[in-house]
Amino acid sequence: MDIEKYKIPQISVFIENKKGRFYNTTNAMREAGVNIRAMSLADTMDFGILRFVVDKPKEAYDALIESDFIVKKNDIMAIAIDDECGGLSKLLKVVSDLDLNVEYMYTFVNSLDKRAVMLFKFEDIDSAIQKLSDSNINLLDQEYFNRI
Amino acid sequence: MFWNSREEEMTRDDIEKLQLELLVRNIDYAYENIPFYRDRFDEKGIKAKDIKSLKDLQNIPFTTKDDFRNNYPFGLFATDMKKIVRIHASSGTTGKPTVVGYTKKDLETWSNLVARIAVAAGVTDNDIVHIAFGYGLFTGGFGLHYGLEKVGASVVPASSGNTKRQIMLMQDYGATVLVCTPSYALHIGETAQKLGIDVHKDLKLKIGLLGAEPWSNQMRKKIEERLGLKAYDNYGLSEVMGPGVAGECEAQDGMHIAEDNFIVEIINPETGIPVEDGEYGELVVTPLTKEALPIFRYRTRDITRIKKDRCLCGRTFARMDKPIGRTDDMLIIRGVNVFPSQIEEVLFSIEGISPHYQIILERDGALDKATILVEANANLFFDEMKKQRQFMDRINAELKSALGIEITAKLVEPYSIERSEGKAKRIIDKRKF
Numbered sequence: 001m002d003i004e005k006y007k008i009p010q011i012s013v014f015i016e017n018k019k020g021r022f023y024n025t026t027n028a029m030r031e032a033g034v035n036i037r038a039m040s041l042a043d044t045m046d047f048g049i050l051r052f053v054v055d056k057p058k059e060a061y062d063a064l065i066e067s068d069f070i071v072k073k074n075d076i077m078a079i080a081i082d083d084e085c086g087g088l089s090k091l092l093k094v095v096s097d098l099d100l101n102v103e104y105m106y107t108f109v110n111s112l113d114k115r116a117v118m119l120f121k122f123e124d125i126d127s128a129i130q131k132l133s134d135s136n137i138n139l140l141d142q143e144y145f146n147r148i
Numbered sequence: 149m150f151w152n153s154r155e156e157e158m159t160r161d162d163i164e165k166l167q168l169e170l171l172v173r174n175i176d177y178a179y180e181n182i183p184f185y186r187d188r189f190d191e192k193g194i195k196a197k198d199i200k201s202l203k204d205l206q207n208i209p210f211t212t213k214d215d216f217r218n219n220y221p222f223g224l225f226a227t228d229m230k231k232i233v234r235i236h237a238s239s240g241t242t243g244k245p246t247v248v249g250y251t252k253k254d255l256e257t258w259s260n261l262v263a264r265i266a267v268a269a270g271v272t273d274n275d276i277v278h279i280a281f282g283y284g285l286f287t288g289g290f291g292l293h294y295g296l297e298k299v300g301a302s303v304v305p306a307s308s309g310n311t312k313r314q315i316m317l318m319q320d321y322g323a324t325v326l327v328c329t330p331s332y333a334l335h336i337g338e339t340a341q342k343l344g345i346d347v348h349k350d351l352k353l354k355i356g357l358l359g360a361e362p363w364s365n366q367m368r369k370k371i372e373e374r375l376g377l378k379a380y381d382n383y384g385l386s387e388v389m390g391p392g393v394a395g396e397c398e399a400q401d402g403m404h405i406a407e408d409n410f411i412v413e414i415i416n417p418e419t420g421i422p423v424e425d426g427e428y429g430e431l432v433v434t435p436l437t438k439e440a441l442p443i444f445r446y447r448t449r450d451i452t453r454i455k456k457d458r459c460l461c462g463r464t465f466a467r468m469d470k471p472i473g474r475t476d477d478m479l480i481i482r483g484v485n486v487f488p489s490q491i492e493e494v495l496f497s498i499e500g501i502s503p504h505y506q507i508i509l510e511r512d513g514a515l516d517k518a519t520i521l522v523e524a525n526a527n528l529f530f531d532e533m534k535k536q537r538q539f540m541d542r543i544n545a546e547l548k549s550a551l552g553i554e555i556t557a558k559l560v561e562p563y564s565i566e567r568s569e570g571k572a573k574r575i576i577d578k579r580k581f
Contacts (some may be wrong), residue, residue, distance in 0.1 A: 012529075012531040014524045014529040014562070016561045018561075041534060044533070046558050046559065047524075047558075047559055047560075049533065051531070068526060068562050068563060069561075069562075069567075070524045070528075070561070070562060071526070072526065072529060079398065103532050103534070104532075104533075121532070
């Protein structure tokens with residue numbers, strides 16, 4: 001199988017907990033014509049990490065760098081589950097049985113196709129893709145984020 | 149290369165003989181011409197004829213910044229204003245600035261001393277020198293300017309401000325030597341990078357003559373990397389002359405002090421007693437060849453040490469280390485003495501840390517709280533919180549082991565620490581006692 005196909009580029013941005021910084025990141029992407037598909041904000045006492053999945057990762061990255069943000073690009077996985085009771089639980093049972101280490105995750109619901117999308121950062125993405133695909137989990141590719 | 153090879157290779161005996169001779173002459177000269185010193189010498193019973201060895205210098209009281217203030221503006225001048233051809237003044241953040249004057253002969257002496265340190269760093273008459281020190285009352289700009297003209301270099305008196313324009317000038321004129329403060333050198337490097345300028349291809353810089361603020365060897369490395377030059381430190385202060393008191397040779401192992409023009413001592417800042425050779429203490433300078441302002445034992449407040457062993461370059465003059473701090477910028481954090489330069493040394497030894505930092509001191513109840521703001525960059529930012537924490541913990545642990553106190557590092561966004569075109573503002577003390 002093509003492991004690379006299921007690596008979803010994610011943009012992480014360092015922001016200080018200061019007024020207007022979150023807005024500035026989204027504004028930089030707006031100006032670059034980038035549409036944000038999913039995002040999460042992790043915060044500590046001093047700073048936050050904003051994570052984005054977007055339709056145009058390269059443009060988003062360049063626009064943020066251009067605006068002097070500290071940006072990291074890395075790969076995560078996107079998994080579609082049914083948007084119904086027990087859907088996430090079923091998936092996490094598989095993840096747990098496969099002994100995959102999750103760094104963090106976040107989610108969004110796509111109301112158009114009645115599915116929820118789980119975004120995972122696994123410690124070892126290659127093996128996670130292989131194993132989850134072998135377990136018949138529905139993996140999404142970047143195409144999906146360009147489409148919706 | 150030597151500018152004055154006869155003087156710069158004097159034997160220790162000859163240096164000390166010359167120093168004693170000039171000192172005795174100066175005591176007479178000051179007694180005759182400066183009422184302040186006449187009163188002081190009379191009070192302590194000091195007479196030139198009683199000075200038999202350099203050790204007797206210790207009987208002469210120190211001169212401090214307060215003495216300059218109390219005699220503001222021209223009270224310490226030994227000549228009348230007719231003979232004074234130049235005035236400079238220190239920045240003096242509190243109270244009146246320190247005013248100094250120069251006769252024609254003093255300016256000649258001064259530019260000769262600056263020529264020496266420039267040549268010691270490898271500057272020749274083929275160089276194009278870009279001076280980004282502020283011109284004006286500050287001695288840095290004019291001091292370096294005339295010294296470098298004396299060497300025969302082509303001097304570009306760019307002065308400070310408008311960094312983009314400075315870079316354009318360096319690029320267009322093909323500057324090979326840069327003169328400014330270390331923190332401004334870094335800022336120039338950073339700005340050049342942002343403008344997409346390749347310092348190795350687009351600029352021709354070879355030598356940086358940097359000074360006027362304390363900086364660490366780690367910072368030197370960063371400057372050298374960013375600007376593609378060799379950075380040399382030099383030392384001076386307006387009260388005793390200006391830049392040119394001491395400067396590094398190509399061995400970059402301490403700054404040679406112009407001992408034929410100055411006597412230096414290292415004292416314990418609390419007791420005023422000279423420390424053992426090689427130990428750290430406050431630098432005290434007695435200029436020997438000044439006509440307008442022959443002062444004695446000026447307390448510089450700079451903490452350094454002196455080595456007298458033979459240098460690779462062949463110069464016999466003693467060398468002083470980069471000052472590790474000033475007696476007045478020494479921080480006392482939870483009772484422990486800390487110099488900002490020690491913090492800098494720790495920070496810069498950690499791979500990837502950017503050279504801009506600021507120390508914030510606050511009071512948390514009865515305790516001091518010290519925080520260091522470090523600008524984030526792609527090397528210091530990890531997408532995973534766990535790795536980020538580990539990295540921050542590592543910085544904190546290294547600070548703790550080097551300084552013995554707890555200081556918390558905090559990442560801030562790039563460019564959020566103010567850039568300075570002169571001396572960098574490293575410490576913000578919000579403590580109220």
